Amino acid sequence: xxxxxxxxxxxxxxxxxxxxxxxxxxxxxxxxxxxxxxxxxxxxxxxxxxxxxxxxxxxxxxxxxxxxxxxxxxxxxxxxxxxxxxxxxxxxxxxxxxxxxxxxxxxxxxxxxxxx
Amino acid sequence: xxxxxxxxxxxxxxxxxxxxxxxxxxxxxxxxxxxxxxxxxxxxxxxxxxxxxxxxxxxxxxxxxxxxxxxxxxxxxxxxxxxxxxxxxxxxxxxxxxxxxxxxxxxxxxxx
Numbered sequence: 630x631x632x633x634x635x636x637x638x639x640x641x642x643x644x645x646x647x648x649x650x651x652x653x654x655x656x657x658x659x660x661x662x663x664x665x666x667x668x669x670x671x672x673x674x675x676x677x678x679x680x681x682x683x684x685x686x687x688x689x690x691x692x693x694x695x696x697x698x699x700x701x702x703x704x705x706x707x708x709x710x711x712x713x714x715x716x717x718x719x720x721x722x723x724x725x726x727x728x729x730x731x732x733x734x735x736x737x738x739x740x741x742x743x744x745x
Numbered sequence: 746x747x748x749x750x751x752x753x754x755x756x757x758x759x760x761x762x763x764x765x766x767x768x769x770x771x772x773x774x775x776x777x778x779x780x781x782x783x784x785x786x787x788x789x790x791x792x793x794x795x796x797x798x799x800x801x802x803x804x805x806x807x808x809x810x811x812x813x814x815x816x817x818x819x820x821x822x823x824x825x826x827x828x829x830x831x832x833x834x835x836x837x838x839x840x841x842x843x844x845x846x847x848x849x850x851x852x853x854x855x856x857x
Contacts, residue, residue: 660843662799662845669850670849670850671834671847671848671849672789672834672847673847673848674844674845674846679841679843679846684844700766715773719789721845723843723845725843731811733791733794734779734845735781736788736790737788738787738788741786
């Protein structure tokens, strides 16, 4: 059974047109992450939520926003996609305990974003 | 912040040989070190992990070693098979943090 589900798998959007990617999880993990992965590169952390606390990476552009309305769902909003935002977007979850990460990070299948 | 360096960036071995990938980290408080395998077009999947209170961990053909003093950890794959061909990422979690910082990846090719 899929535990971290991303929709859609493929998204084509127009330059400058807002787009939202979604992620849901059935693991009840308290941490959800959004990573951007470009071809032949490592996943780059954009931001993450620890419960409702939002943690932005210093170099994440303002063009990227996120929402986590409840434990199970997290959204990535790209306000004005540019050609350079074309990438695979990976959602992941983990559980954080008192001494750090309790569980591995489980990744979703990713959403491949194309900007035309 | 944490910085993870990974070497080599590409590695080609013959089937049956061993493969070793090395990573170093900068934050001495980092306490969790997973290794992920990513096949083309697929999501990263955990293959093995180690915590800072352990020096070595083995799972069949895969092993990870951790040297906290030197701040480096290594992935060892023995008896490699063509299906081991993929990109491997090391990662580290700074102490007490929920963040996962990845190395740049190693493309492993196992030639039949």
